[in-house]
Amino acid sequence: xxxxxxxxxxxxxxxxxxxxxxxxxxxxxxxxxxxxxxxxxxxxxxxxxxxxxxxxxxxxxxxxxxxxxxxxxxxxxxxxxxxxxxxxxxxxxxxxxxxxxxxxxxxxxxxxxxxxxxxxxxxxxxxxxxxxxxxxxxxxxxxxxxxxxxxxxxxxxxxxxxxxxxxxxxxxxxxxxxxxxxxxxxxxxxxxxxxxxxxxxxxxxxxxxxxxxxxxxxxxxxxxxxxxxxxxxxxxxx
Amino acid sequence: xxxxxxxxxxxxxxxxxxxxxxxxxxxxxxxxxxxxxxxxxxxxxxxxxxxxxxxxxxxxxxxxxxxxxxxxxxxxxxxxxxxxxxxxxxxxxxxxxxxxxxxxxxxxxxxxxxxxxxxxxxxxxxxxxxxxxxxxxxxxxxxxxxxxxxxxxxxxxxxxxxxxxxxxxxxxxxxxxxxxxxxxxxxxxxxxxxxxxxxxxxxxxxxxxxxxxxxxxxxxxxxxxxxxxxxxxxxxxxxxxxxxxxxxxxxxxxxxxxxxxxxxxxxxxxxxxxxxxxxxxxxxxxxxxxxxxxxxxxxxxxxxxxxxxxxxxxxxxxxxxxxxxxxxxxxxxxxxxxxxxxxxxxxxxxxxxxxxxxxxxxxxxxxxxxxxxxxxxxxxxxxxxxxxx
Numbered sequence: 001x002x003x004x005x006x007x008x009x010x011x012x013x014x015x016x017x018x019x020x021x022x023x024x025x026x027x028x029x030x031x032x033x034x035x036x037x038x039x040x041x042x043x044x045x046x047x048x049x050x051x052x053x054x055x056x057x058x059x060x061x062x063x064x065x066x067x068x069x070x071x072x073x074x075x076x077x078x079x080x081x082x083x084x085x086x087x088x089x090x091x092x093x094x095x096x097x098x099x100x101x102x103x104x105x106x107x108x109x110x111x112x113x114x115x116x117x118x119x120x121x122x123x124x125x126x127x128x129x130x131x132x133x134x135x136x137x138x139x140x141x142x143x144x145x146x147x148x149x150x151x152x153x154x155x156x157x158x159x160x161x162x163x164x165x166x167x168x169x170x171x172x173x174x175x176x177x178x179x180x181x182x183x184x185x186x187x188x189x190x191x192x193x194x195x196x197x198x199x200x201x202x203x204x205x206x207x208x209x210x211x212x213x214x215x216x217x218x219x220x221x222x223x224x225x226x227x228x229x230x231x232x233x234x235x236x237x238x
Numbered sequence: 239x240x241x242x243x244x245x246x247x248x249x250x251x252x253x254x255x256x257x258x259x260x261x262x263x264x265x266x267x268x269x270x271x272x273x274x275x276x277x278x279x280x281x282x283x284x285x286x287x288x289x290x291x292x293x294x295x296x297x298x299x300x301x302x303x304x305x306x307x308x309x310x311x312x313x314x315x316x317x318x319x320x321x322x323x324x325x326x327x328x329x330x331x332x333x334x335x336x337x338x339x340x341x342x343x344x345x346x347x348x349x350x351x352x353x354x355x356x357x358x359x360x361x362x363x364x365x366x367x368x369x370x371x372x373x374x375x376x377x378x379x380x381x382x383x384x385x386x387x388x389x390x391x392x393x394x395x396x397x398x399x400x401x402x403x404x405x406x407x408x409x410x411x412x413x414x415x416x417x418x419x420x421x422x423x424x425x426x427x428x429x430x431x432x433x434x435x436x437x438x439x440x441x442x443x444x445x446x447x448x449x450x451x452x453x454x455x456x457x458x459x460x461x462x463x464x465x466x467x468x469x470x471x472x473x474x475x476x477x478x479x480x481x482x483x484x485x486x487x488x489x490x491x492x493x494x495x496x497x498x499x500x501x502x503x504x505x506x507x508x509x510x511x512x513x514x515x516x517x518x519x520x521x522x523x524x525x526x527x528x529x530x531x532x533x534x535x536x537x538x539x540x541x542x543x544x545x546x547x548x549x550x551x552x553x554x555x556x557x558x559x560x561x562x563x564x565x566x567x568x569x570x571x572x573x574x575x576x577x578x579x580x581x582x583x584x585x586x587x588x589x590x591x592x593x594x595x596x597x598x599x600x601x602x603x604x605x606x607x608x609x610x611x612x613x614x615x616x617x618x619x620x621x622x623x624x625x626x627x
Contacts (some may be wrong), residue, residue, distance in 0.1 A: 049624070059619075059620045079538060079539075082537070101251050106239050106247075110532075
């Protein structure tokens, strides 16, 4: 049994709004081994994105423990979480969130500005990341010169350029057509199988979900089903 | 790529808005740098006046009320050993203008014997002083009328008085004064004026002011008290003040111009800060998700705060440079002439004014960016990202 990359124990998350407690996650337990491609599904408001944000260190649980990439997130302050994210997590969002005035290469280079690194090394890493996503020939294009699928590929390159241990994707194909979605999902599969990245993806799309090795169904803050899809084996983690 | 590069590129995000905001800085800063230059020049005049240790003695009521020229001897007798006092020079307003023109020069008739001593700072050479003493028609003039009317040393100049009896006199120019704070003056010999007044049967032997050159700052203060005390309860009570105070009154005779400029500058800067603050807030709101993404990929909140603040400061600084540099170039190559603010005739841009303007623009830019930057600092990544959904 591979070591758990993500380990949640009795995690509760309650939002407090207008003097009312709004429970989003109710005593969630979850273990995701390193190198697994897990998919989170569930209706709107079921707590999928909240769970993704907790695992990515963007939010803190109301109670319970979250251990991700050998770190106990609930014990870390915001500054430590931010530094931890830069080393361990690559985020992919539905709307890409690229900086429109920067080129594809410059967008991918952004996370590397946080590391002490010679510019030649940065350029090398950017070229590699863009090569992996198949945009080696679009390095100098600005986001408005790229298609939606290409923009998402740039966002994926930005997510992997620091060589993080895991990739958290929130509806990465939600804004794309079926063909482009398939390309993006195949790319995520490649990152999982060839580069050993642990991937946790939120999606509403059953076709997208079929690309994962494990389906986690959330409803009303509770993990209702945890299914394995035997079609793909987990990536070997070195 | 560096963060500075990212900042510079961000200014291209909405070019029209960036240009309009920069212009909102450029135009007031162009006016501001000119206004500050004038204030700096006035301060220079003030410092120069203090250094020269001259005490102005005039009628207590006003400068227009003339005092008898015999008062000079009485002032000199207050310090017979000349411990405190170097020389006394009586001056009478002539208010001359070049025939056919409208501009009245700051033209004064001065006591011939003591003028070179009391106004030693004008830098009359021995030869020029000798000419001043030997030629009753001698005059010295500031650079403004000299340039305006094309005069040269040795030229014969005719001025018409703008005060009764409106006489016309001819002069010989012996020196051109180059100092900006003396740019608009015209001095000539009072004995020449007195003769002309006698010829015109006008009662004379009166002056508007005595300038007393003092030996020390303490001496100036002592003499000020002694002179006013000596003429107290006489028909010609005096008011003595140092040249700095006199100039301040004179330059502000038509209103507190530096004060007015400062008030205007404060209002303009405040308005610019509001405009820039609003722009920066709009920019921040549009980019809150992008900034949240920055945080998600590992940018610390402090760094995001600095980025938003630096962007605002950069925009302000670029705008200010766009206003200040052309103003400085224009005023350097085409200095303002015929200003006629007391003895000051012209001014150009002072490096101090440029520095002050840029610092103020920077501070306004930082102030304008402070609230958006604070909002960025407090931005909850999760909340900003949820807006997408």
